[in-house]
Amino acid sequence: xxxxxxxxxxVDPISRIEGHLGVKVTTDASGIITDxxxxxxxxxxxxxxxxxxEVNDAITFTQRICGVCPVPHGLTATYASDAVxxxxxxxxxxxxxxxxxxxxxxxxxGIPPKAVLIRNLVLSAEYLMSSITHFYHLAAPSYVQGPxxxxxxxxxxxxxxxxxxxxxxxxxxxxxxAGILPVASAATKLWDAVIISYVxxxxxxxxxxxxxxxFAGRMPMTSxxxxxxxxxxxxxxxxxxxxxxxxxxxxxxxxxVNEYVPIxxxxxxxxxxxxxxxNGGGGxxxxxxxxxxxGCFPSADAAGTLVFKGGVVDTTASPVPxxxxxxxxxxxxxxxxxxxxxxxxxxxxxxxxxxxVATADTAVYATGVRPYSSATAAYPGDxxxxxxxxxxxxxxxxxxAPRWHGKPCEVGPLARMAxxxxxxxxxxxxxFRAGGPLGSPGVxxxxxxxxxxxxxxxxxxxxxxxxGLSNSGLLTAVANYIKAIKGGRxxxxxxxxxxIESLVLVQAMIGAVxxxxxxxxxxxxxxxxxxxxxxGSATYASRAVPAGIRQGWGxxxxxxxxxxxxxxxxxxxxxxxxxxxPTTWNGSPATADGEHGxxxxxxxxxxxxxxxxxxxxxxxxxxxxxxxxxxxxxxQSFDPCIACAVH
Numbered sequence: 001x002x003x004x005x006x007x008x009x010x011v012d013p014i015s016r017i018e019g020h021l022g023v024k025v026t027t028d029a030s031g032i033i034t035d036x037x038x039x040x041x042x043x044x045x046x047x048x049x050x051x052x053x054e055v056n057d058a059i060t061f062t063q064r065i066c067g068v069c070p071v072p073h074g075l076t077a078t079y080a081s082d083a084v085x086x087x088x089x090x091x092x093x094x095x096x097x098x099x100x101x102x103x104x105x106x107x108x109x110g111i112p113p114k115a116v117l118i119r120n121l122v123l124s125a126e127y128l129m130s131s132i133t134h135f136y137h138l139a140a141p142s143y144v145q146g147p148x149x150x151x152x153x154x155x156x157x158x159x160x161x162x163x164x165x166x167x168x169x170x171x172x173x174x175x176x177x178a179g180i181l182p183v184a185s186a187a188t189k190l191w192d193a194v195i196i197s198y199v200x201x202x203x204x205x206x207x208x209x210x211x212x213x214x215f216a217g218r219m220p221m222t223s224x225x226x227x228x229x230x231x232x233x234x235x236x237x238x239x240x241x242x243x244x245x246x247x248x249x250x251x252x253x254x255x256x257v258n259e260y261v262p263i264x265x266x267x268x269x270x271x272x273x274x275x276x277x278x279n280g281g282g283g284x285x286x287x288x289x290x291x292x293x294x295g296c297f298p299s300a301d302a303a304g305t306l307v308f309k310g311g312v313v314d315t316t317a318s319p320v321p322x323x324x325x326x327x328x329x330x331x332x333x334x335x336x337x338x339x340x341x342x343x344x345x346x347x348x349x350x351x352x353x354x355x356x357v358a359t360a361d362t363a364v365y366a367t368g369v370r371p372y373s374s375a376t377a378a379y380p381g382d383x384x385x386x387x388x389x390x391x392x393x394x395x396x397x398x399x400x401a402p403r404w405h406g407k408p409c410e411v412g413p414l415a416r417m418a419x420x421x422x423x424x425x426x427x428x429x430x431x432f433r434a435g436g437p438l439g440s441p442g443v444x445x446x447x448x449x450x451x452x453x454x455x456x457x458x459x460x461x462x463x464x465x466x467x468g469l470s471n472s473g474l475l476t477a478v479a480n481y482i483k484a485i486k487g488g489r490x491x492x493x494x495x496x497x498x499x500i501e502s503l504v505l506v507q508a509m510i511g512a513v514x515x516x517x518x519x520x521x522x523x524x525x526x527x528x529x530x531x532x533x534x535x536g537s538a539t540y541a542s543r544a545v546p547a548g549i550r551q552g553w554g555x556x557x558x559x560x561x562x563x564x565x566x567x568x569x570x571x572x573x574x575x576x577x578x579x580x581x582p583t584t585w586n587g588s589p590a591t592a593d594g595e596h597g598x599x600x601x602x603x604x605x606x607x608x609x610x611x612x613x614x615x616x617x618x619x620x621x622x623x624x625x626x627x628x629x630x631x632x633x634x635x636q637s638f639d640p641c642i643a644c645a646v647h
Contacts, residue, residue, distance in 0.1 A: 008035075009608070011628040014635045016138040018068045019642025021587065023599070023631050024396075027608050036596065036603035038587045038635070039397035040646040043354070043388045047647065050577040051385075055081045055569050056227050058577060062565065063221050065579070066643040068133075070220045071126035071212070072558030073565075073579075073644075075119060079554025080565040081227035085572065086543050087111060090336055091294060091555035091564065094304040094328045096541060101302075101328075112538035113300035115229035117530040118215045120297050121245065122222060123556065124509050124526075125212030128252055129205050129220075130559035131413070131498040134639045135264060136201040139495060142633050143267060144194050160609075160629045162270035165191050197259045204255045211248040214241045229540035242531035246510055249527070253506040254520050256499070257513065261438075262482075264499035268492040269481035274633060276488025278427030279481075285491035285634040287602035289315040289425070291415035292404055292585070294335075294564065295325050296557035297508060300529065304328025307508045308501075308557050309420045310335065312404065315489070320405040324419060342553065343370065346564075348580065349377040349401040352589040354392055358385040376592065377403070380578040381551055381566040398646040401588040401597060402580050410598040411561025411585045412638060414497040422504060423497050424487035431485045431496075437504050491602075494637040545572040558582055560639050583645035586638045602634045 012022025020042060026035040046065055050058055058077040063070035082088040089101070089109050096110030103109060144165045145158070158166055209219040215232060216222035224230045268275040275281030295310025310325035311334075325334050334340050347370065350357075357365045357376075361384050370379035388398070401408070409415070417423035422437055432438045487493065507513055511524030548571065555564040561582030568576035588597030596604065610627035 009628070011631040014632055014640065016141065017636060017640045017642065018066060018644070019640070019646070021635065021640050021642045023603060023635060025603055025608060025631060031608050033603050033606050033608050033631075036600040036631075037396050037589065038399070038597065038599045038603075039589075040399045040583075040587060040642045041397075042642075042646050043398045044643075044647055045386070045388075047386045047577050047579060050574050053574050055084055055567060055572055055574055058565070058567070058574065059225050059227075062579065062647075065581075065647045066641055067220065068130065069558055069560065069563075069641055069644050071123055071216070071222055072556055072563050074222050074225045075123055076554045076556045076558075076563050076565045078119075078225040078227060079556065080552060080567040081554070082111070083552030083554055084546075084550045084567050084569045085227050086546050086550075087228055087541065088552070088554075090328075090331045091342070091553050092296075092298055092304075092306075092328075092331060093554075094298050095300045095302070097300075098302040098328075107543070111229040111541050114234070114530065114533050114537050115232075115539050116298060116300040117526050117533075118224065118230045118232055118539070120300075120526050121509065121530065122212050122216045122219075122224060124297065124505055125208045125216075125249070126220065127505055127559050128249075128256070128502055129208035129212075130639075131502050132201050132208070132252075132255075132260060133205050134559075135260065135495060135498060136198050137205075138639065139633075139636045140194070140198060142629065142636060143271060144191065144198075146195070156629050165194065165270060167191065194263060197263060200255065200259070204252050207248045207252050211245045211252075214245050226540070228542060229538070232539045234539040235536055237535040238533070239531055242527050246522075246527050249506065249510050250522055253510060253513070253522055256502050256506055257520060261499045261503055264496050265482045265485060266478045267495060268485065269478045271492065274491040276427050276486065276490040276493055278486035278488045279484070279492075281490060281492070283488070283490045284606045284630065285494070285602040285637060286489040286605070288408055288410050288598050289489055290320065290407060290409045291418045291425070292409035292411050292562050293416045293419040294555040294557055294562045295331065296416075297505075298328065300526075302328075304331070306331075307505065308416045311419045312340075312409070313415075313418045313425065314407075315425060320407050324421075342564075343379060343381070345405045346379060346580070347377045347403050347406070348380050348383070348578075348584075349374075349403060349591045351376040351401070351592045352395055352397065353400045354388055354390050354395040354398050355400065356387045356389040356392060358383075358387040360384040374592070377401075380564075380580055381553065381568065381576070383566075383578050384576050386578075397587075397589050399584050399587050399589060399597075399642075401591050402585050403591065408588060408591075408595055408597050408601070409562075409585060410638075411582050412494065412497075413501045413559075413561075414494045415561060416557055417497045417501055417504075420504075423493070423500055425489050425493070427486055427488035429487050431487055431500070432483060437500055491634055491637045498639075547571050549575070551576075560641055560644075561585060579644075579647050581641075581644040581647060583638070583641045587640055587642070587645050599635055599638055599640070602638075603631055606630050606634060 008026040014021040024037045025033045062073040062077045082093040095113040095116045096108040145161045145167045213219040216224045272281040274284045277283045291313045295306040297307035299305040305327045311323045364382045418425045510522045514521040551568040553566045564580040566578040586598040590596045
């Protein structure tokens with residue numbers, strides 16, 4: 001592959017993402033990227049046209065920010081509405097079962113436990129949809145050369161693909177056999193397995209929507225979220241819905257264990273340059289090394305234990321404080337007050353963004369009413385209006401620059417798994433360590449192995465991957481690579497983190513995974529907890545709309561990362577509303593101190609090759625693609641959603 005040296009080139013559009021993203025990169029004499037500018041090319045104005053509306057209206061309106069992320073926006077707006085209407089003390093609304101957790105009028109904070117579970121089940125179904133869609137239908141075509149027909153064409157030059165993931169390596173189109181990844185011969189048929197899994201993932205994606213709609217009313221734009229709980233009829237016996245949800249998600253869960261996780265783990269063996277240094281790769285796309293999570297999925301009891309923890313992990317030389325928030329008490333004591341609180345740490349900067357300080361906010365920016373404020377940065381809760389300015393000197397994007405403690409952070413599955421302690425980012429700790437999600441009984445050594453009969457199987461039985469390696473070729477190498485994978489920082493680590501997170505989350509949904517008679521079993525989880533709640537137990541708590549001005553925020557961990565809505569209301573009517581979105585974090589421009597956001601940082605230091613590929617157009621004639629696959633793969637690993645980021 002030829003290197004494009006000493007030039008500035010635009011990789012635009014970044015394909016197979018939501019919205020319109022471009023990355024302008026500059027290379028040095030050896031073709032290494034030395035500067036990157038990620039830009040979102042549109043402004044939409046949601047924050048402005050929410051002004052003056054009832055705060056519950058934001059639940060409906062913000063779901064229209066994005067067709068892929070409506071459920072996270074809807075729940076985040078619900079949490080924000082809960083906060084300003086008095087249901088919640090924090091960015092997450094917990095169950096109203098703690099007698100000690102009361103307001104000044106001795107009314108319990110929170111919502112009914114049944115509502116907490118329904119909110120969790122709807123959001124988690126969206127998670128699985130998003131992660132599976134991202135891996136198979138958005139990211140994978142950048143690594144696996146599809147058939148020479150639309151929508152796979154145009155694809156990149158053969159030199160960009162692992163040889164066993166080239167379309168020319170296989171002509172097998174045999175039908176899939178249930179429970180396995182079928183191929184006709186061992187080393188040269190991996191392409192078939194992945195393509196078949198790609199097609200099967202389309203059905204799995206549909207099942208997640210069907211499951212979520214059982215409680216959401218419809219998916220993806222839900223109609224069940226409301227401040228104070230959910231709109232579901234409290235008198236309904238939910239047994240049939242719970243059973244249908246379990247049936248659908250069980251098929252999804254089996255797919256995650258048998259196909260999604262193994263293929264995601266195997267990909268690093270085929271593209272080691274994009275893997276972390278602990279796995280012998282170049283760490284292409286390593287990025288910031290600083291990770292942020294708000295925490296998500298509370299239990300429906302007084303403890304309010306979070307499945308995904310909140311906090312910060314910082315591996316840099318001059319780190320911001322690292323901390324972990326695991327439950328309701330820690331959310332209250334950490335994110336609300338003190339050194340690690342949201343008001344003391346969160347800002348959005350617009351120095352290189354196509355926005356101006358609105359007249360109503362001039363005093364906020366000028367006086368620096370919050371830590372780290374400057375002429376271009378403010379606490380989002382203080383901002384009254386978003387004012388676009390395309391002609392602003394030096395600006396290059398409609399994404400703002402969120403910062404924590406004055407520093408950029410990466411958000412998303414890798415950040416969540418790092419903060420939760422599931423996926424280490426130290427380049428030295430094995431993912432199959434005892435107690436980890438891949439080292440547990442029933443799922444240990446989840447990966448690909450060759451059974452000696454011409455079939456690549458996926459296994460959750462730890463001993464099989466070791467004893468079943470009779471082939472000395474590709475499959476042995478892949479399986480051995482999988483067994484030795486270490487958690488670290490790279491493009492592959494982001495892809496793996498989504499798969500591992502899906503395995504963690506589905507066990508919260510339908511229970512711990514086990515094995516019986518060679519089949520996977522799933523027992524317990526939120527769905528059984530909800531099924532056990534009697535018809536007639538509440539799904540909604542009523543409160544009067546408080547008078548006067550109230551400010552608060554809601555936050556969830558969306559599939560793409562940390563999502564927050566800041567709201568100020570006057571007697572329930574919105575006077576300020578700001579969305580701090582995952583891709584606004586990851587796709588943010590640099591600030592005045594020169595510190596880049598996560599996508600820009602991940603691109604800097606990566607190689608840039610310009611080998612093209614010629615292909616025949618469907619309408620006739622030929623066309624040649626340019627290079628830039630490294631930037632494409634790095635950006636796609638964050639699963640950017642520019643529709644959200646330029647809200």
